[in-house]
Amino acid sequence: MITPEPHELSELVRQLHGQATPWLPAGFGSRLGWGPAVQDTATVVSCQRLNRILDHAVGDFTVTVEAGTPLRQLQETLWSHGQWLAIDWPWGSEADGSGAGSVGGLVARGLAGGLCHRYLGVRDQLIGIGLMRTDGVAARAGGKVVKNVAGYDLMRLFTGSWGSLGLITELTLRTTPMPPQRRGLLLQGPLEALDGLRRWLLRSSLTPELIDWWSPALSLRAAREPKNALLLSLASVSAEALADQSTEIQGRAEALGLHGQRLDPERLEALRAVALGERSAQGWLLRLGLLPSHASELLADRALRDLPLVLGAGSGLGYAWATAEALPAYRVEELRRLCCRHGGYLTVLQQPQSTAVPAWSDAPSRALIEAVKREFDPKQQLARGRLPGVLKAA
Numbered sequence: 001m002i003t004p005e006p007h008e009l010s011e012l013v014r015q016l017h018g019q020a021t022p023w024l025p026a027g028f029g030s031r032l033g034w035g036p037a038v039q040d041t042a043t044v045v046s047c048q049r050l051n052r053i054l055d056h057a058v059g060d061f062t063v064t065v066e067a068g069t070p071l072r073q074l075q076e077t078l079w080s081h082g083q084w085l086a087i088d089w090p091w092g093s094e095a096d097g098s099g100a101g102s103v104g105g106l107v108a109r110g111l112a113g114g115l116c117h118r119y120l121g122v123r124d125q126l127i128g129i130g131l132m133r134t135d136g137v138a139a140r141a142g143g144k145v146v147k148n149v150a151g152y153d154l155m156r157l158f159t160g161s162w163g164s165l166g167l168i169t170e171l172t173l174r175t176t177p178m179p180p181q182r183r184g185l186l187l188q189g190p191l192e193a194l195d196g197l198r199r200w201l202l203r204s205s206l207t208p209e210l211i212d213w214w215s216p217a218l219s220l221r222a223a224r225e226p227k228n229a230l231l232l233s234l235a236s237v238s239a240e241a242l243a244d245q246s247t248e249i250q251g252r253a254e255a256l257g258l259h260g261q262r263l264d265p266e267r268l269e270a271l272r273a274v275a276l277g278e279r280s281a282q283g284w285l286l287r288l289g290l291l292p293s294h295a296s297e298l299l300a301d302r303a304l305r306d307l308p309l310v311l312g313a314g315s316g317l318g319y320a321w322a323t324a325e326a327l328p329a330y331r332v333e334e335l336r337r338l339c340c341r342h343g344g345y346l347t348v349l350q351q352p353q354s355t356a357v358p359a360w361s362d363a364p365s366r367a368l369i370e371a372v373k374r375e376f377d378p379k380q381q382l383a384r385g386r387l388p389g390v391l392k393a394a
Contacts (some may be wrong), residue, residue, distance in 0.1 A: 001044040003027055006066075009047070013167070014136035016043065020379045025163040027068055027102030031090070031109070034285070034349040035162060039385035047104060050169055053077055062127065064172040067104025072097035074155040083175040087122050087284055088113025091285065091319050091349075095273035103207075104168040110160025111287065114210035114233075114275075117314040119176065123159035127328055130170030132157065142172065157372070164383040165376040179235035182209075183242045184268030187253050187260035188219065188229045195296040196256050197230060198313045209233040212275065213295055213318070215309035222274045228299055230274075230313065233268060252345050275310040275319075283323045284332065290344030292316040298342055303335045316344060324352035332357050363389030 004012050023043040026032055032044065032324030050066035053074065057063070065074055071089070075097060090111065093100040093247050107129075118123070131351035157164060175351035187197065194213075199250050201211055214222075214229040232249065236242045243310045246262055253260055259261075263271065277285070288311065290298060294313055298304065306326065311318030321337070329351075336346040339385050348359045363369060373380075385392075 024388035025167040027105035071100040086119035086176040092279040128172030183262035193256040211313040213311040218308040258392040283350040287347040290342040294342035
């Protein structure tokens, strides 16, 4: 891994371009093993020395940072001003955000957690971007104010691009006031009743921060009964409002035959930490997506037996993970087919070294994706083999 100083970055990228050398953009490199293996031997170019918080417009609720800024450092700075970047710690982080990686890496992967139910994902909080093209030329899109929509498509194009289009160097993001009050609920019972509660919540005027499905295996890891569950997080400026919401939800849950537990902020965060999983270089990590209305059918299927799974009840996005011994490759393929039948997809973020399951399938828009790639990377230098939506490059 090459870790250039900020003033050296442009010249380094120009040299790589002139030599047509394959290279891979990176932050700290903590999740470089996620997704497809990079074809050829690629030079890893890290931007971890681009690590400054450039501007925090507290009154405008925006922050501009260099891409190598640790996500934990950014959140701690924002917390000191009563604000935060309303996103989840990336899967595999510690409960306090240790191991969360860089802000640029977060945007490059474009993966959202349960908090996107209320706050949307990082792509929706991104209002400006700076990047290094493959020829070493710097480019910008967007701005530093929330209402600025210039460069809208470019920002979203780079979110979730997995380093295949260019090196992200700078980001301007929208911040959110920290809610002074937070409470949670963990509700368990039959799938049909849980799904009934999910539908009621989505139609109601209540606005939980997250509504996450839990599989029985995940409930067991949290020292709860091995049953399906819904984990809810509620946030407000008023403790009385939270108490009223909790009472209303719990009353509805009991009417459906569900049982549950109210959670103070500490217990809520402890349970959410269980759903961050455990980092391992040898096991499986799967990213699932499907139509939210089909989540209960997925949870009832035998393909998910014994797998820890967390899935957004409103977004249909989540993670499942297992050791190599607990999950044979054929079951991963079975689960992928199941997600497709329910209007979704499955991405293999991590897998045992002994397996070779494709990280993702061809997208219907593959031809368009490859055309965009040629425009941004005509020499096909960047992240060879890991262009999202392309199973195998031609």
